[in-house]
Amino acid sequence: MGRRAHIAVAAAVLLLGAAALWAAAADQGGLLRPSTLGIEAHHETHVVEKSIGCAACHEEAPTSSSSKDLLLPSSDACLACHPEATCTGPLTGACRSCHAxxxxxxxxxxxxxxxxxxxxxxxxxxxPWMKGGCTACHSLDPARPDDRNPLLPSMQACIECHPHDKAFASDLCVPCHVKTKKGTLALAPAGKTLTPPAWMHGADHDGAWVLTHAPAAATRPGLCAACHTDRDCAACHAGKVKPESIHPGDWLNFHPVSANLGELRCSACHSYQAFCLTCHRKAGVAWDSPSTLGVPAGNVFHPPGWYSLGGPSKHSVQARKNLSSCVSCHTESDCITCHSSSSTFSVSPHPSPGLWLDKCRLLAKKNPTSCLKCHPSVPLQCR
Amino acid sequence: MHGRHGWAAAVLVALVAMVEPALAAEFSVQSDTIGQAYRIRGRDGLFTIPRSRLTQLLSLYGTDLLGKAGDPGSYRELSIVLNFSLDHDFGVQSSSLDPHDEASFIPHLSRTQVGLLTGHLSGRFGLDPSFTFSLGRVFLLDPAGFAAMDGLKLGLRVARVLSLQLAAGLELAPDMRLSVADFSPEGVSWGNRDGYPAGVHPEVIIARPRPLLVAALGLGIPGAGSITISYRSTWQDPHFKHVSLERLGLGLDVSGPGLPLSVRIRSAFDLVWRRFSEIDAEVEVLPHALVGFGIRFLHLLPLFDSASIFNVFDIDPHDEVGAFVTLGKPRSSRLTLAAGAFLRLTDVSEHDPEGDDRLSDAGGWLVIRARLNPVEVAWSARGSGGESGVLAGTRLQASILLLDGRLVPSAGLGLWFWDDPLRREHYGLTTGGSAILRWRVVRPVLLVAGLDVYNNRVSGTGLAGNVRLVVEF
Structure with a gap:
């Protein structure tokens, strides 16, 4: 490796490191911040060193029944032990030991x-259930691998306890989370969008989530339904409205690339024969486009010699590689024109009999409809 | 007389019992109006196709019909959902609607479509065990696939380790009453042939009604994930004689609080062809809340409906293996970075003995997203090469949050190059730009307007616009 390559690798590592540090400084918004009242709590001193019980300061916490209650200690609670902290004037050095x-x-x-x-x-x-006391949920460990306020329990801590583990396993989120009138979770109840963490079936909704959500949705559809309604599925899968996250601005240009490479499964949202054909026919791309368009129908898209047997383009190879792409322009009639035992050309689309016969029998047994389209009478041995 | 009073009292008690839950019920209405317009220019500007469509979605939700769900231990929930849609496509040619015009006719195409996307009465009772049901037009999702049907879906979950799902009904097809389903078995035009002249579009499969059955068994490992095995079948005829699609699904999910690993696998085994039609597997290691890396494997064999001749072509599967790394939390980090590389293979040795055994493409991608409140910038790049030709593209997108996020203008620029060895004259360099404005006018009203501009080798410069109005109350 040359010197330049070394420099390039070092620069890339430095860049990634800097990016990691910056990324680690995630926006920490949330319910409670250290600055809620501008007070440094010094939990280490009070709880660990002096062994003062939490309720001695957070007097209202044990009897609070709503998360809307602000359960910070009152100034009276502080003054009971720190009478010298009575406010006498401007914020001076002594005050700043507690008041940031x-x-x-x-x-x-x-x-x-x-x-x-x-x-x-x-x-x-x-x-009454918390045998380990408040710290069972409100961990004082500052090294927790989480970017949330360390004093607040994470969801992970909640669902370790019965019956929340049961509720989580049953995809039942609304007993704890705020819900909407639609019955789903309120996704931005405090102005910040809720998203599942990565450990929850990988459902952290990262950039590629719209393309990779199928396995999680197929194995835990109930979890999706906690936040999403049918309408959210239909928004894309009904194929009527262009979703920006999947089909960005210049999609009209880019769609042949994705379709040709098989990157997206068009049929997950569109019916090839009804959706694609409407434009492909009019644009002269399709085989049977009306010749009145002024372009030779069917010859726009494919190179010369496309259909010839053993020709340079080998359309059979391309078709087997991506038949879905063919179907966006061609109907069955187009294939049958040549690939039918009753057509003039009688070109067999099947592999050699040795490879095909078993499959043929299997197919004919399950459903002979497609066989009958080219072979009006399916031989009995195939049934 | 006593008897009559007794009946009256009973009716009164029943009414009171019904009214009380009704008072606790919640109702919501959501309306979404979308207008889209774009024009497609033909090669060398020989013709222009103006396209425009108007779509109106209307959703009605009624939840907590039995009263407040209350304590999780006695959980009960009854809800009703109706999702209507109206779609008018101004760009449909009359000839495409005429079954006597053999050159242009497209089966099951219509200018105006009024339909019910989904609509069901659903219930959920208990926590452990829990029982669920949905009756009406529902979506079905299991490892073997995705479908919509009119029917009944039942679910039972016991002790977090066992779940059962059973669904039966009629698969949503274009010619069913209030049908709007566009996703379908690939390339298949199913429906009835009433009114079609003989010989026109023989590919239209006579399939009405088309029964669908799905059964799924899930085995859960508390705190660690689950395995799901499903069976899915649709029949071409109401007598269950000819199979349209028959698949076994296998799903594996390994994830849980504290697990530094996440595994997700969805696979579908086609029982007609006895081949795997889909395998989608991802293994992600999560050593830190902000860091993840993993591998992904895809196997795709897009099989068609058994009644279609597209199903008799012995098509080749794609196999793709990739590796990726992610940095940062998608919604909250100032910076997120995702990068990956992939290798895609198609085995054609069986069909092209004289050519290469495998067609291959390899490439990589990178997405960087930075949040510098109130500005968010995303940059992505990709590149690949191989049998499908050299492909390279980049996109830059920027948005700014104004008025506390109620007004979000964004703009994007895209540039890509594709040297398709089969169609060099079609693609080459293409540029595109887009501008989108999202405006939360008042709390329940959202207005989104977008304009796309593009330039490519085939059609020159083009424009596309869309406007969307969402009202929710």
Whole structure:
């Protein structure tokens, strides 16, 4: 490897590293932030070193029945142990040991907090069950591999407990999550869009999700239904409206590339024969386009010699490679023109008899309709 | 007299019982009006095809019909959903609608389509075990595939480790009452042939009604995932004699809280051809909340309806193997990065003994998305080469959140090059641009307007526009 290559590799690694650091600084929005009241809580000192119980400061927490309650300690709770902290004037150095910024109105903080509550939660119901105390849910471990506020339990922690594990296994989210009138989860209850984490069936809705969601949807359709209605499926799969996430701006230009390479399964949303043909016929792309268009019908799309047997284009190879693409222009009648035992050309579309006979019997047994189209009488040995 | 009073009291009690839940029920209406217009220019500008269509969706939701769901332990939910659509395609030629015009006629094409996308009464009772049902026009989804049908879907889940699903009905076909389904077995025009002259479009399959049966068994491993095995069959005739499609599905899902690994596999084995028609497998390693990498394997053999002659062609499967890496959280990180590489193979040795045994293409892709509030920029690039020719493309998209995100203008530029060895004169370099405006006018009203401009070798410069109005209350 030359010097330039080394430099290029080093630059790429540095770039990726810088990107990783920047990405790690994810937008941390959410319910509670350290700055909610501009106070540094010093949990390490109070809980770990002094062994003060959580409820000694968070007095209202054990009896709260709504996540809309702001359960931060009152100033009286602080003053009970820190009488010297009585406010006497401007925010000075001593004040800053607790107050990171000027104290804000508790009323406005309560109002803001109530508006951000995205989960239904009843502390009073949970408290008697929490044998490990508050820290069973409110971990004080700052090294948690999560970019959320470390004091708030993650969903992962909730569904480790019965009966939430049952609810999660049953794709039942609405007992905890806020729901809409449609019965689905409110996806932006606090102004931030909810998306499932990656550990939840890979359903973190990354950039390629619209193209890769099929396995998750097929194995856990109930999980999708927690947030999505039939209408969301139909929005794309009914094939009437162009979804920007799948078919971006210049899709009209790009669609032959995707169709030819088989990158998208067009039939997941469109009926080839009714959808594609309407334009392909008029545009002179299709085999049987009206000749009045002024272009030789059927000869626009394929190179010369396309249909000739053993020709350079080998249309049989291309057809077997991507028959779906053919079907977007051709109807069965087009194929039957040559590939029928009763046609003038009688070109067999089947592989050599040794390879075909078993398949033929199998097909004829399940459904002889297609056989009968070219072979008006299917031999008995094939049935 | 006593008897009459007794009946009256019973009726009163029943009415009160019915009214109480009705008061607790929630109802919602969503309306979506979409107008699309574009024009297609023929090669060398010989002709122009103006296309435009208007689509109106209307959804009605009624939930909690039995009252509030209440405690999860006694969970019960009854809901009703109706999703209507009206679609008018202004660009359909009259000749395409005339079955006597053999050159232009397209079966089951219509200018105006009024339909019911889905509409069902659904219920869910209990948590463990839980029982679910849906009656009406429903979507069906299992590892073997996706379909819409008119019928009954039942589900039972026991102790988080066992789930059963059974669905039976008539598959949605274009000629069924209020049908709007466009997804279909590939390339098949099914329906009745009433009114078709003899010989016109013999490919239209007489299939009315077309029974559909789906059975699925799921085995769950609490906290770690599940395995789903399904059977799906449709018959061409109401007597269950001729099979249109018969598949076994196998789905595997390994994921759970705390698991640093996620595996998702969906596969469909075609029982008519006795071949795998689809395998879609992805294994993703999640060493950190912000980092993921993995591999993906795709096997695709697009089989057609058994009654279609497209089904007798012995087509070759595509196999694609790829690797990818992702960095950042899709919706919240300032920067997300995803990159991957793939190798696609098609085995044609059986059909082209003198040529190469395998047709192959290899390539890579990269997507970078940066959020610098209020601006979001996404850049993507891809490139591949091989049997399908050299393909390279890039796209840059930028949007800005104004008025607290209520107004979001965005613009994109795309540039791609394809040197298709079979159609060099068609493709080559193509450029395209788009501008989209999303405006949340008031809370329940969203207006989206988009304009696309493109230039390519075949049709020169083209324009496409679409406007969408969504109202929800």
């Amino acid at each position: 910024s000027a104290p804000r109105s508790i009323l406005s903080a309560r109002f803001e907090h109530a508006g951000k509550a995205a989960i239904r939660f009843d502390h009073e119901k949970h408290t």
